[in-house]
Each structure stands twice: as C-alpha cells, then as structure tokens.
Amino acid sequence: MTEENTLDLNNPALYINRELSLLEFNWRVLQQALDTNVPLLERLNYLCISSTNLDEFFEVRVAGLIQQIEIGDPYIESDQITAQECLKLINQRAHELVEEQYRVLNEVLLPELEKESIQVLPRSQWTDEHNAWLKNYFQEEILPILSPMGLDSAHPFPRLLNKSLNFIVSLVGKDAFGRDRGYAILQAPRALPRVIQLPAEMHAEGEYKFVFLSSIIHAFAEDLFFGMKIKGCFQFRVTRNSDLAIDTEETSDLLATIADELTQRNYGDEVRLEIAHNCPEDMVEFLRNECAMERDNVYLVNGPVNLSRIQTVCSLVDRPDLKFRPFTQGRPSGLTLDVDIFDALRKQDMLLHHPYQSFTPIIDMIRQAAADTSVLAIKQTLYRTGAKSPIVDALVSAAQAGKEVTVVVELRARFDEEANVALASRLQEAGAHVVYGIVGYKTHAKMLLILRRENGKLRRYVHLGTGNYHRSTSRIYTDYGLLTSDKQIGEDVNNLFIQLTSLGKIPQMHKLLHAPFTLHEGLLAKIEKEIESAKAGKPARIIVKVNAVVEQEMIQAFYRASMAGVKVDLIVRGICCLKPGVEGLSDNIQVRSIIGRFLEHTRVFYFENQGSPEIWAGSADLMKRNLLRRVETCFPIESKKLRNRILDDLEIYLSDNSQAWILNADGRYHRVEKEDDAPSISAQTTLLEQMAKSF
Structure with a gap:
C-alpha cells in the first residue's frame, strides 16, 4: 500500500486555522512598517492599513465566531478546532499584534518622523503659544459639537457608535443640582478630524506639527463640566459586529431591506473594547461590564485608540521624498x-x-x-x-x-x-x-x-x-x-x-468554467491530470496565484499532487490553510506571499498539461464560498503570446527575493533573504518598469 493511500487527508492536523492565517497576513503587512527600504510615510501608511485590517477582522470574523457560540452553531473548518478554542488562539495572537503596532508607532515611526521634522506633539511638549492656539481651537471648533453625558439612572450608559472615539471621564464635585457626580461619557463626533495640523506660522519652514484630537479633548475637557473637577479622562473605542444579517429567502425587496439594515450596522453587538493603557483598573472594569465584554477582548493601548486615523498625516505632509515615487501606467x-x-x-x-x-x-x-x-x-x-x-x-x-x-x-x-x-x-x-x-x-x-x-x-x-x-x-x-x-x-x-x-x-x-457549477470540479480535474502525468513520468507542474487557499478538497488535491511528485507553487496573498513542506505530504509544495506597494489580487492558474500549458484567470479564490456559494467565472488565456506573458509574470513572482514571504508548516512566515551575490528582485518593481514602457 502506498504512502498516499495510508495518509488520512481529513486529519485536522494537516490544516492551518483560517482565522490565525488571516492574522498572520496582517502581521506581514505590519512588518512593512519596519522595512527601511520603504519610504517613511508609506511605512506609517502600512501601520494604519494593518489597523484597518484588524478592525474588519473583529467586525466580521471574530463577530461571526461569537455569534456561532451564542446560537450553538458548530464552527466547522478543516482544522476542526472549536469556536471557543479558536477565539482563545485569536485573542493571544491579536494581543501580540496590537502590542507590536503600538511599539512600532511609539518606538520606531514617531521618532523617525521627528527626525524628518514631522512631529505629533504630546501635551508635555506644548509651548504657551501652542496651548493658546489649541485652547481657542477647542472653544471654536470642538466644544460646540460635543455633548457630554453624565451617567445616572436617567442617563444610562449610551449605545456607542461602532469604532467611534469616546472618553470616559471621572468627576469630583457636585453638579448644578447638588448631586455628587461619578462618571461621564464623551463621544467625539465623526465630523471632527482626529489629527489637527498646527498653522505654519507656529513652526519653522519645512516642519510639520500635529496634535491628536484626543490630546486636545484631554487638555480642555474641564471646560465641559462647569464647577466640577476632572480626576481622569481616558479614551476608549468599541468595535461591533458589522456583518449585515439579511435573510435573502424571506425578503421580497432586497434593495429596501439592505438600505434599512445599513442604518443598524453601527450598533451591532460588541466584540472588542480598546482603552487607553493608563486608565485605572476600576474604570476599565466599569467599561468592560457596561459593554458586556470578556477580559480577553479588552485591549489596553499606548496611543490613539483609533490608530488608522493617523493615515491623515500621510496626506497632509507634502514630502514626495518620503512617499512612493509616482508612476505612469502603461497601455498596450x-x-x-x-x-x-x-x-x-x-x-x-x-x-x-x-x-x-x-x-x-x-x-x-x-x-x-x-x-x-x-x-x-x-x-x-x-x-x-x-x-x-x-x-x-x-x-x-x-x-x-x-x-x-x-x-x-x-x-x-x-x-x-x-x-x-x-x-x-x-x-x-x-x-x-x-x-x-x-x-x-x-x-x-x-x-x-x-x-x-x-x-x-x-x-x-x-x-x-x-x-x-x-x-x-x-x-x-x-x-x-x-x-x-x-x-x-x-x-x-x-x-x-x-x-x-x-x-x-x-x-x-x-470555454468558461463558472461557479457554483463547473469551476470547483473543473479545477480539481486539471490538478488530477497533473497527478496522472507525474505518475506516468511526464512533466507536471502547477502554479496558482490567488488571495486565499481554504477549501478542503482543493487542498487535498494539492497534497495528492505533491505526493505524486508534481511541483506545486502557490502564491497566496492572504489566508492559506495548507501546510507546505511536510515530509511525505507536501514536500513539493511551496507557499509564498508577496507584500508590497500594491495589493496582490490576481487569480491565475497554470497547468503544465503534458507540455501544452494551460493558463486560466478568474474572479474566484480557492475558498468554499467562492467555489460553491457564489457566481464566479474562470476563463482560459488562449493566445500563446498572452499565456507566455502571464507565465513570465508568475516566474518573476517566484524569483522575488525582496518582498516575498515563505509559509512554514507551523502557520508562521519567514521573509525570503537575498543571497549576498544575488541581484535584488522585486516582482512589483520589475513589472512596474516593464509595463510603463508598454505604450
């Protein structure tokens, strides 16, 4: 009996958890913020992108897991771990990721920006001139829009807008009605900018100075609570379930139903609570209880809770030398x-x-x-x-x-x-x-x-x-x-x-393959053909470039191909549940991810086809939802000239030693290191140079 027949390809140990794989993608994005070959403002942008990605991860993926636990619906993925266990693993990795985000901001990017005369000023560095200007800005632009809410039986804890910037304020003293005050909640309207640029006359030419909105509100919050003293003011943010709950079988007017559901999106169930790291424990517990949040889902952060809003700095600073060089798009x-x-x-x-x-x-x-x-x-x-x-x-x-x-x-x-x-x-x-x-x-x-x-x-x-x-x-x-x-x-x-x-x-x-009818079985048949070629001693190779590899039958087909001797190269931007490089199972499979200036989104499938190569491109990733629950197309590239062009592109991606990451069997990635005497190859840079000439 062959090894192929003795292996149980349904064994959960052969698969990487999809949620953890998605977190690893966000970690790779964050690493771009540490890459000194990337322009500084673009590094700041990558930090913000990693934060935005993580927001969506909680709004959709974590929210879905919590919902499954609540309704008793089993979480069924290839690795077979329970939803509860998955949440524990997510929390552990997500906390590591968030800690790294703020370390990169505070210890790396902000100091390097300051060297370039771009500074985000903490309150400790405000001069008298800064203080006077910001006080006036608060009085004129911020205070009139704010509506602080003292909490009592008539003013219960408010239902906070998804991902909005909020402050919990601890008060000492009596209010206008002679009552002792405890806590108040202050919501910062979304109309207010989160980063404020100080006017040019307040600094030297060529310098940029910014202040976070949160710093301004902290500094002047007492103006909102007349006659009372503020003991503490701390920012926090709640992330909510943002997936629309629509029963498409029951609605008679999908347009009207979705339009109505959108109004409720910002008030879904709470899934994450971010609080300033210096907030006292009793206030943290108060917020946690009011938001009905498990402690594992509370994140204490050393910086702005709405980290992605710092992206504004990139657009406000006119420093082309700190950004990617502009490029001219080619045209056939x-x-x-x-x-x-x-x-x-x-x-x-x-x-x-x-x-x-x-x-x-x-x-x-x-x-x-x-x-x-x-x-x-x-x-x-x-x-x-x-x-x-x-x-x-x-x-x-x-x-x-x-x-x-x-x-x-x-x-x-x-x-x-x-x-x-x-x-x-x-x-x-x-x-x-x-x-x-x-x-x-x-x-x-x-x-x-x-x-x-x-x-x-x-x-x-x-x-x-x-x-x-x-x-x-x-x-x-x-x-x-x-x-x-x-x-x-x-x-x-x-x-x-x-x-x-x-x-x-x-x-x-x-000619077309299409989901949910022929795409899944069509791709499996093409992989099977490569397996037969390899077993017959004929050339066999598969190259796939997609955003995600999750669907179990497709992964098992790749495993069988590897065991048969087919060389399989998977270029996967995001989630990959396949374990490469496992002896006797996936020795012939390499999974690489390219993270660079552009978001890799192409879906391409190459099959050696016994010396008559086939190349297909399409709209679907190798996920169950794409292959079996969506309308998708996959189309052949029949022109030999165009096939060769795509194959050349794929080979460039496989040669990348500048922006490529290789997946390990444990689900983590290591960056490809260029050999000392090898030329530096970036697939995206190479293609940019080639295509810009194609007029």
Whole structure:
C-alpha cells in the first residue's frame, strides 16, 4: 500500500486555522512598517492599513465566531478546532499584534518622523503659544459639537457608535443640582478630524506639527463640566459586529431591506473594547461590564485608540521624498488613446495587467459603446465600483442614449452596500435594467458584454477580469483583464447573463468554467491530470496565484499532487490553510506571499498539461464560498503570446527575493533573504518598469 493511500487527508492536523492565517497576513503587512527600504510615510501608511485590517477582522470574523457560540452553531473548518478554542488562539495572537503596532508607532515611526521634522506633539511638549492656539481651537471648533453625558439612572450608559472615539471621564464635585457626580461619557463626533495640523506660522519652514484630537479633548475637557473637577479622562473605542444579517429567502425587496439594515450596522453587538493603557483598573472594569465584554477582548493601548486615523498625516505632509515615487501606467500598443477598440479586438485578444497598465481602456470601451450607433446592448456585473464611478457614468450615458443596458449589481458586497444601493438607484433612474443577482449566491464574477451589429450580424465583445470595475483600486490592486471578441467566450458570457436575469438553467459552456457549477470540479480535474502525468513520468507542474487557499478538497488535491511528485507553487496573498513542506505530504509544495506597494489580487492558474500549458484567470479564490456559494467565472488565456506573458509574470513572482514571504508548516512566515551575490528582485518593481514602457 502506498504512502498516499495510508495518509488520512481529513486529519485536522494537516490544516492551518483560517482565522490565525488571516492574522498572520496582517502581521506581514505590519512588518512593512519596519522595512527601511520603504519610504517613511508609506511605512506609517502600512501601520494604519494593518489597523484597518484588524478592525474588519473583529467586525466580521471574530463577530461571526461569537455569534456561532451564542446560537450553538458548530464552527466547522478543516482544522476542526472549536469556536471557543479558536477565539482563545485569536485573542493571544491579536494581543501580540496590537502590542507590536503600538511599539512600532511609539518606538520606531514617531521618532523617525521627528527626525524628518514631522512631529505629533504630546501635551508635555506644548509651548504657551501652542496651548493658546489649541485652547481657542477647542472653544471654536470642538466644544460646540460635543455633548457630554453624565451617567445616572436617567442617563444610562449610551449605545456607542461602532469604532467611534469616546472618553470616559471621572468627576469630583457636585453638579448644578447638588448631586455628587461619578462618571461621564464623551463621544467625539465623526465630523471632527482626529489629527489637527498646527498653522505654519507656529513652526519653522519645512516642519510639520500635529496634535491628536484626543490630546486636545484631554487638555480642555474641564471646560465641559462647569464647577466640577476632572480626576481622569481616558479614551476608549468599541468595535461591533458589522456583518449585515439579511435573510435573502424571506425578503421580497432586497434593495429596501439592505438600505434599512445599513442604518443598524453601527450598533451591532460588541466584540472588542480598546482603552487607553493608563486608565485605572476600576474604570476599565466599569467599561468592560457596561459593554458586556470578556477580559480577553479588552485591549489596553499606548496611543490613539483609533490608530488608522493617523493615515491623515500621510496626506497632509507634502514630502514626495518620503512617499512612493509616482508612476505612469502603461497601455498596450494596440489600445492607444485614439484607437477603435472594437476594430482592435477583432484582430486579437488584449490583456491588461493593473495597476501597471491603465484601467482606462475598459472605461473607453463602454464610452465608445454608448456613442456607437451599431451597439445595441451592454451587460455588466458590478461588485465594487466606488462612490464616483466613471464606469457607472458611462453606463448611464449608454442607457440615456437608448442602448439596452443590463447591470447585475451585488448589493451585498461587504462594506460597499451603501454605495451599491445608491448606484443601483441611479442606474434605474437612467433607464437601465438592474437586477441583484441570485438569492443566496453573491454575484462576484467580473463580466462586461457589448453586443454590436456588424454587417447584418451580431458580434459580442467581452471583458473578463480578476478584479472589480473600480478605477481607484485599479491603481493599487494587481489584476488581469482579458478583452476579446472570441465567439464562444461571447456566447458563454451572454448565457451567464441570461441565467443571472432569468434564473433559468444554463446551457453547457463552450470555454468558461463558472461557479457554483463547473469551476470547483473543473479545477480539481486539471490538478488530477497533473497527478496522472507525474505518475506516468511526464512533466507536471502547477502554479496558482490567488488571495486565499481554504477549501478542503482543493487542498487535498494539492497534497495528492505533491505526493505524486508534481511541483506545486502557490502564491497566496492572504489566508492559506495548507501546510507546505511536510515530509511525505507536501514536500513539493511551496507557499509564498508577496507584500508590497500594491495589493496582490490576481487569480491565475497554470497547468503544465503534458507540455501544452494551460493558463486560466478568474474572479474566484480557492475558498468554499467562492467555489460553491457564489457566481464566479474562470476563463482560459488562449493566445500563446498572452499565456507566455502571464507565465513570465508568475516566474518573476517566484524569483522575488525582496518582498516575498515563505509559509512554514507551523502557520508562521519567514521573509525570503537575498543571497549576498544575488541581484535584488522585486516582482512589483520589475513589472512596474516593464509595463510603463508598454505604450
């Protein structure tokens, strides 16, 4: 009996916990703040990103675990640990991560910023001039907006806004009604800036001086409590469950239901409590009890509780030498500014690689279609587009020009629900047909279809992408986009749109794989083919670049491939539940993560295919939700030239020795160290240089 047959691939010990893996991604992001090769203000930005990521982790992942425990729903992941045990492990690692965040801020970044004449002034360093200006600022700009709340039986502890900045104030003395006061709560409205820049005349030219809003409120809080003395004033913040609870089977109007649910998002159940580290224990316990918070979920922090708000400093400081150098996005030679896109696509397929290449050709494509009398219809999916979207502008223009415009808007794109409700309403008002996908299945596919009458016949032009139709993120997320007029791909995409709108059964696809129907089994079949090749002594290799590897059957397929001798390279930005490098199981698997200037977002699959390589790109990660509970597309790259280009890109990522991290079997990562005589290779820098020339 072979070793492959004796191994139980369902053994929980063969898998890394997904929640802990996500925390490790945030840890890798935080390490960028310590990288002296990164410009200083960008390092500060990475610190803020790690904080924002951690906020979302608590709002969604931790909140979900707590909810599962409360309702008795078992937490079922490949590693099989219980929800209670998972929370314990999360708390341990999250506390380590938070401690490191504030150490990096206080001991590394703030001192280095001060060397560059960028200073956040603590109260101990305020001069008389600073104090006078800030006192006036408080009186004029802050005090009129604040509403302090003394706590008593008529004024119970308030329900605090999610992630809002608050202060607990300990008071001594009697109020206006002769009563002794204890505690008061002060909420800082979100309209107030969290970082205030001191005017230029108060410091030397070229210097930047800032003060935290929390410092100003601490300094002058007594002005809010006339006749009483403040014994202590300490900032705190509550993080709440922010996942929308919507029963899509029970609602008759998804748009109205989501719009209504959004108003409650900021008041979900408490999941984390952050308090200033110098807050007395009795006040900590008071806040903990009022927020019904376990002690493990209380974080005492040495700095602003709303750490991500420091990101404002990056935008206020005009120091290009402390930021990433600006870059010019390239554009394929066949898609110059004045080109007829439809004519270009009749000649050949085009591949865009964002952010190295511009997102503009996609916008131009819709704008040309809107103005083209030969274009009859435009169909598109929208998952995330941004509040002010040129894509939506172009679709509105097309609808107003009399085109048949059909848009599948995913209203449940997490944290973009409000923007999507607004754009759906705007498109409907312009005369577009707007549908909201399929109940129970998020529409995550990235598809654009344009139908044009040419020589008496209809011809379809298609864009398929790995990322969203979002111009802003296309400058910071890496993604591929295929532009083609291929007849069979056009028919496949058209059939997918018909299914999304009619809810009927879909005919067999010519070329595309699509979830939740054929993508999962299609990828498994391609891995199996590589296994058969390796067993037959033929060349076999798999390269996968995705954001996450979680789904158990896919991981088991990679394990079987490794045991059969297939070389498997996984380039995984975030979560990876597979354990690489385990003897007899995953010796032939390496997992690397690239963390750099751009967020790695491309989903690409390479299969050796017995010497006839296949490359597929798509919208899905290797997660159960993507493969089995979403509408996703995966499309072949059939042009040999474009296949070779993507393979070259993948090899550059596999050669990266500057921004690459390697996953260990214990779930932790180590950074790739460049050998002394080896040239320094950064995949993102290399691609930026290559693509900038592609005009």
